Amino acid sequence: MESTIIKSRNFNASFGSNHVVKNVNIDIPRNHIIAVMGPSGCGKTTYLRCINRMHELIPGATSSGEMDLNGEDVYQMHPIFVRLKIGMVFQRPNPFPNLSIYDNVIAGYKLNGIKLPKAERDRIVEQSLTKVALWKEVKDSLNKKGSFLSGGQQQRLCIARTVAMEPEVILFDEPTSALDPISTSTVEELFHELKANYTLIIVTHNMQQAARVSDKTAFFFLGELVEYDETKIMFTNPKDNRTQNYITGRFS
Amino acid sequence: MNIDSVKFRLGKNRGFQILIYVLAFACVVPLLAILLFIIKAGITKINWHFLVNIPKPVGETGGGIANALVGSIIIILVASVIAIPIGILAGVYLSENRKSKLAYWTRLSTDILQGVPSIVIGIVAYFWLVKPLRGFSALSGSVALAIMMLPIVVRSTEETLKLLPPSLKEAALALGMPFHRVIFKVVIPVGIGGILSGVMLSIARITGETAPLLFTAFGNPYLSFKLTKPMQSLPLLIFNYATSPYNDWHDLAWGASLILLVWVIFLNIFTKIITRKWKVQL
Numbered sequence: 001m002e003s004t005i006i007k008s009r010n011f012n013a014s015f016g017s018n019h020v021v022k023n024v025n026i027d028i029p030r031n032h033i034i035a036v037m038g039p040s041g042c043g044k045t046t047y048l049r050c051i052n053r054m055h056e057l058i059p060g061a062t063s064s065g066e067m068d069l070n071g072e073d074v075y076q077m078h079p080i081f082v083r084l085k086i087g088m089v090f091q092r093p094n095p096f097p098n099l100s101i102y103d104n105v106i107a108g109y110k111l112n113g114i115k116l117p118k119a120e121r122d123r124i125v126e127q128s129l130t131k132v133a134l135w136k137e138v139k140d141s142l143n144k145k146g147s148f149l150s151g152g153q154q155q156r157l158c159i160a161r162t163v164a165m166e167p168e169v170i171l172f173d174e175p176t177s178a179l180d181p182i183s184t185s186t187v188e189e190l191f192h193e194l195k196a197n198y199t200l201i202i203v204t205h206n207m208q209q210a211a212r213v214s215d216k217t218a219f220f221f222l223g224e225l226v227e228y229d230e231t232k233i234m235f236t237n238p239k240d241n242r243t244q245n246y247i248t249g250r251f252s
Numbered sequence: 253m254n255i256d257s258v259k260f261r262l263g264k265n266r267g268f269q270i271l272i273y274v275l276a277f278a279c280v281v282p283l284l285a286i287l288l289f290i291i292k293a294g295i296t297k298i299n300w301h302f303l304v305n306i307p308k309p310v311g312e313t314g315g316g317i318a319n320a321l322v323g324s325i326i327i328i329l330v331a332s333v334i335a336i337p338i339g340i341l342a343g344v345y346l347s348e349n350r351k352s353k354l355a356y357w358t359r360l361s362t363d364i365l366q367g368v369p370s371i372v373i374g375i376v377a378y379f380w381l382v383k384p385l386r387g388f389s390a391l392s393g394s395v396a397l398a399i400m401m402l403p404i405v406v407r408s409t410e411e412t413l414k415l416l417p418p419s420l421k422e423a424a425l426a427l428g429m430p431f432h433r434v435i436f437k438v439v440i441p442v443g444i445g446g447i448l449s450g451v452m453l454s455i456a457r458i459t460g461e462t463a464p465l466l467f468t469a470f471g472n473p474y475l476s477f478k479l480t481k482p483m484q485s486l487p488l489l490i491f492n493y494a495t496s497p498y499n500d501w502h503d504l505a506w507g508a509s510l511i512l513l514v515w516v517i518f519l520n521i522f523t524k525i526i527t528r529k530w531k532v533q534l
């Protein structure tokens with residue numbers, strides 16, 4: 001039986017008077033990969049940032065409705081607690097430029113002032129880097145700055161940093177759009193590995209990517225969740241003709 | 253187009269090139285002239301004895317500037333301790349709250365403060381601190397200098413932090429970091445090169461300030477470590493001794509001028525090194 005990890009009910013988000021996420025209702029099952037698609041400006045990023053309460057950091061941004069994590073409304077929890085449970089990976093790799101690769105991985109502990117014994121830290125670093133298939137490449141240069149890595153390696157470092165915090169859900173906002181094809185496929189393979197332990201929600205403009213990696217796909221259009229179903233069904237037999245038009249490339 | 257007019261224009265061009273070379277060199281001349289002059293006048297006065305002794309009374313030869321050197325260091329250190337934390341935090345506020353009313357007024361005040369003549373700041377410090385506390389003191393001098401440092405530190409911090417990509421802060425926030433940790437553990441460390449260069453420049457700026465100290469630290473012919481008492485400093489010593497009628501005292505002033513100059517040059521070079529070394533590759 002699938003259990004729901006994220007549940008939205010009548011969820012709305014705005015920037016001032018600009019209503020960009022409209023009445024979204026969705027149930028996201030645990031340990032699945034969900035692709036979020038839709039034309040540019042339809043509110044995908046905004047919705048994603050509402051899940052871990054990053055949206056409210058923008059001046060003038062508001063939201064309403066229900067957003068549950070394991071049945072508990074995240075808007076009733078402390079945002080810091082929410083963000084520890086729901087990690088986020090951004091479009092452009094953003095490792096901390098002042099920290100070494102090693103410290104980047106444990107940044108969530110180190111910068112939060114959580115003291116861990118050295119052995120524990122070493123374990124977390126090795127484990128997280130192994131999970132993102134970066135360990136072999138960087139194990140001899142852990143003390144180098146993270147910003148010396150290639151774009152694809154930096155993005156995997158950012159994923160490692162998120163994974164190290166052992167969140168339940170990881171949000172990805174177009175995680176491969178700044179990467180070359182080879183790095184992209186490395187990151188895509190990673191998604192399959194991560195699925196065993198985490199729930200992944202991935203915003204992507206790349207339809208092949210959505211088809212390749214996701215279990216379910218959500219299609220947003222002008223702020224509404226138009227359709228949400230098994231990825232196979234979405235790509236072969238969409239019910240809404242806006243989805244169909246998008247998938248067949250009639251608008252972008 | 254005939255060949256003569258081309259030649260004429262080439263000639264004009266050559267003339268212009270020479271002119272800008274000359275003007276560029278003209279900017280270097282004053283500094284070189286000052287340097288040579290001060291070095292010539294001061295270098296023979298400086299030796300170990302000069303650095304570790306206090307001035308001798310009139311009539312006795314020898315003596316040094318130890319009291320002024322120590323005083324300058326103390327006054328500047330205390331001014332830094334006051335101005336740097338306030339300046340950096342105010343700079344953080346300005347870069348974090350770009351559009352708030354308070355930010356607008358803070359920005360405006362720092363701009364105006366930067367243009368306030370130092371003697372005015374000295375007088376204000378005199379009325380605020382020296383008079384109520386009934387006496388000249390090193391501390392009041394430090395406060396006056398701290399006020400002069402503030403705008404430089406605030407604005408250089410703000411400008412540095414504004415250039416940091418927003419993605420940096422988002423990365424930290426998304427890891428569940430509270431705001432104060434994002435600032436102290438990520439934003440300030442990443443911008444530290446720029447912040448420190450502002451700090452160094454502000455120190456270089458106040459090192460030679462004389463006017464605000466006339467009414468506050470006042471000067472002291474003896475070595476003093478007490479913040480609540482008058483204290484000597486290099487610019488005060490130069491001012492007082494250079495205008496005295498005694499040749500021995502003139503020598504002290506020349507030596508002190510050279511020390512001051514070396515100090516400022518050293519700070520400027522040090523700033524360049526820090527900015528380069530501590531610049532975080534984004």
Ligand SMILES: Nc1ncnc2c1ncn2[C@@H]1O[C@H](COP(=O)(O)OP(=O)(O)OP(=O)(O)O)[C@@H](O)[C@H]1O
Nearest residue numbers: 015018020038039040041042043044045046047058
């Ligand atoms: N920081 C912001 N301040 C104000 N309005 C914003 C902000 N970010 C986005 N918007 C508005 O919200 C709407 C939705 O933007 P959003 O970034 O969620 O779209 P998106 O689906 O992620 O688009 P894309 O595919 O281009 O990334 C847009 O119309 C945009 O104008």
Ligand SMILES: [Mg+2]
Nearest residue numbers: 044045046173
């Ligand atoms: Mg987006």
